[in-house]
Amino acid sequence: MTPDDTSDHCGSKNHEMVATVLPPILIIELLLGLPGNVLALLIFSKTFRTWRANVMFLVNLVLSDFLLLISLPFRIDNFVRGENWIFEDAWCRINLFMLSVNRSASIAFMTAVAVDRYFKVAYPHHKINYMNTKQAAIVACFIWAVVISLRTPLLASTLLSKGENKSLCRSFSNYGNPTLGIQVHMAVFVLEFFLPLLLMIFCSVRIACILRTRQMDKDRKGKRAIRTVLVIVGIFVLCFFPSIASGLTALYLKKLGKEYCDAYTLTSQFFSMSIAFTYLNSALDPVIYCFSSSIFRNYLKRVVNRTGIMELQMSRKGSMHSGSD
Secondary structure, three states: OOHHHHOOOOOOOOOHHHHHHHHHHHHHHHHHHHHHHHHHHHHHHOOHHHOOHHHHHHHHHHHHHHHHHHHHHHHHHHHHOOOOOOOHHHHHHHHHHHHHHHHHHHHHHHHHHHHHHHHHHHOOOOHHHHOOHHHHHHHHHHHHHHHHHHHHHHHHOOOEEEOOOOEEEOOOOOOOOOOHHHHHHHHHHHHHHHHHHHHHHHHHHHHHHHHHHOOOOOOHHHHHHHHHHHHHHHHHHHHHHHHHHHHHHHHHHHHHOHHHHHHHHHHHHHHHHOHHHHHHHHHHHHHHHHHHOHHHHHHHHHHHHHHOOOOOOOOOOOOOOOOOO
């Protein structure tokens, strides 16, 4: 693909708003997300020998968020310079590959946590609930392998478009004839939203129905499971829906023709702005750790108790199990 393939069918676009608004937002997300995920890694690492499937998936979720956040400063620098990439084509590909892989991995492990909760409520005696650490690690490695293989085409695509005054590094652009790699990237971007969302909604609805059918409304484990899945769904929709909605809308407007250029340009800017919601996911995921892991909750409760401000009761499983309560 040549730089000409990314020329805009509506002419040059003004992205001053994106370059002005995005950097401070991304910096705030980085400053909020990095400490939370580093803390989570430290907490989980202290209980390595007691991990079960649930915690294994959470640890990989932390890892995906951490890797995404350490790749974020290069995007911040890009926007601070008015969307001018100064790190050449190779690092452009690697950076966008890292961001895409870890976005996909984050979605995959959020889904894995939700499915794990579903099985614990719907099929409490199923063998999948008795996975040991090694088996859970194999599942996690398989997820990473699938995610990386689906995003590898980014490394083989030309993502840097050089103009007279600046170089644009984008995985999504106004490609006239996108390569197979870019088409795969776009397809994965859409499917990795809708398929996990449907699965998460199914899990939450089924858990709610099971609790009512079995008259388990007062069961703490069941109520915690439904809360965990609903929190995951809420964070998932908040962080990933804006990019999907604006991206698909821009694609539709592009197909309508040049008479919709103004609407297309505005929607494209919204799509560029939507990455703020995407990266917000890495800052909000510690909320999932609190709902899903008694290890994480108990650590935070002990910190609060030591201040003497209040006395919080420990979760029963946190001190002797993996926290997959």
